[in-house]
Amino acid sequence: MIMRTQKGFIVSFLVFYQQQESCSDHGDELKYWCRNCEGSLCSLCLYSNHPHGHQVLLAKNFLEERKQIIKDNATYIGNSVKDMMEEVNFNLRKYLHRMKILTQVQTDVVTLLNDLQKACSIRPVLNLEEKLQDLQNEGLSSLINDGIEVSTVEHAAVGGGDAEKEEKEEEEEGGGDKVATEVVVQVETPPPATLPTVYSRRARLDCRDGRLLLHSLIQRIDSHLSLxxxxxxxxxxxxxxxxxxxxxxxxxxxxxxxxxxxxxCLGTMGPSLVGAHFRSVSDANKERETIWCTEYASPDGGTGYRELMLDMEWDGEHRREPREGLVVAYSNDVNDYGFGICTKGKPGANFSSPFGEVSSGLEVVRAAVGHEPVTEVTITDCGLVIPDLTP
Structure with a gap:
């Protein structure tokens, strides 16, 4: 890797070389570079008062040398990032596979407990105990040596302070069936990241028939597994x-x-924001400054300007005071598509229909606002941030 000191004189050399191509003292071309002085030299500088013994080379050779070093290091960093991304993708697939197995096990455990509650004779209870053992041996076997701890806690038929002692004595005598077996599944995961809670909802996640199911929001979440x-x-x-x-x-x-x-953003209805240009900036450098995009890219390569859905919210209870980062609907025509991002608030004013807010990257919006002309600013990519899959 390039050391910090090396970076300093590389940057200084490149800036100096680009901005000053002739010697300020003699007016000649700066053809040389001294490694010891870390500075450019002309022919007169080199042969008049420059110290002997310094390592001097042609400036163009030094430039190519430093460019090659930067290229090599950039390539190394790029390959390292690629390797790390592949590792992250592998781990993501692995954790999703784990989650699928765990949701299926949880579903089977809930079903087993329901059947246990309905059981009224010894034989069904013993059958359920066998199913539970199979669940532990088969359903969780692929996770035991994969970062997940699976253990069982066994309880005696009679509670009390001497329960553990009585159970041990029964085992030694070869008698006494254990009535219940509790399966404990512990998954080591990092704490979830802090997420905005406004308009944030979770839905129950389940596994049935070999598929991951995301249940309707109407159903109450009675499980730790949710999305x-x-x-x-x-x-x-x-x-x-x-x-x-x-x-x-x-x-x-x-x-x-x-x-x-x-x-x-996802292109699920055909049109997409990829390729859309921003149109204008209203109230530039004033309160309520907002950058506007009033188009989207259609599948045929053209652009569209009309709403894609009916009954869009507008005015009334949907009005909000302009504030920094607010994402609002275009207000020229209620039936036209368009959105704006506000960069400066204005107390006492109103937007007719905000529908979101910038969570990070407002400095990028400001850079777009400051670009002249703003119509050259394009949305080159967009999409969905992967939702939180942790309990």
């Missing part, structure tokens, strides 16, 4: 070949405008 509903999207903004960065937006998904925006 954070999709509500955060990203937009990548670019100016020509230069990427300005990504903007992350927390959508208020109870609103149809937010649902339409999510569909455009």
């Amino acid at each position: 954070q509903l999709p509500s955060e999207v990203f937009l990548e903004l670019s100016n020509g070949q230069r990427c300005l960065g990504r903007v992350y937006i927390q959508l208020w998904c109870h609103m149809r405008r937010a649902q339409q925006f999510l569909a455009l």
Whole structure:
């Protein structure tokens, strides 16, 4: 890797070489570079008062040398990132596989407990005990040596302070059936990241018939296994070949405008925000400054301007005071598509229908606002932030 000191003089050399191609003292071309002085030299500098014994080389050779070093290190970093991404993708697939197994085991345990409650004779209870043993031996066997601890806690038929002693004596005598076996599944996972709680809802996750099921929100979540509903999207903004960065937006998904925006980020309805240009900036450098995008890309390569859904929210109870980061609907025509991102608030004013808010990347929006002309700013990528899969 390049050391910090090396980076310093490389940057200084490149800036110096680009900005000053002739010697300020003699007016000659700066053809040489001294490693010891870390500075450029002309021929007169080199042969008049430059110290002897210094390592001097042609500036163009030094430039190519440093460019090659930067290229090699950049390539190394790029390959390292690629390897890490492959590892992350592998782990993600592994954890999703684990979750599928665990949800199936949990479903089987719930079913077993329900059957146990209904059992009224010895034989069904003994059959359920065998099923539970099979569940432990087969259902969890693939997870035992894969970062997950699986253990059983066995209870005696009679409670009390001497229960453990009585159970041990029964085992030694070869008699006494154990009445209940509790399966404890412990998954070592990092604590979940802090997520916005506004308009945030979770749905129960289950496994049936070999498929992961996401249940309706109407059903009460009675399980630790649930899924954070999709509500955060990203937009990548670019100016020509230069990427300005990504903007992350927390959508208020109870609103149809937010649902339409999510569909455009994913392209699930056909049109997409990829390729859309920003149109204008209103109230530039003032309160309520907002950058506007009023189009989307259609599947045929053209652009669209009309709403994709009916009965969009507008005005009335949906009005909100302008504030930094607010994502709002375009207000020229209620039936036209469009959105804006506010960069400066204005107390006492109103937007007719906000439907989300920037969670991070507002500096990217400001960079787009400051670009001239703003019509050169394009959405070059967009999509959904993967929801939280942790309990």
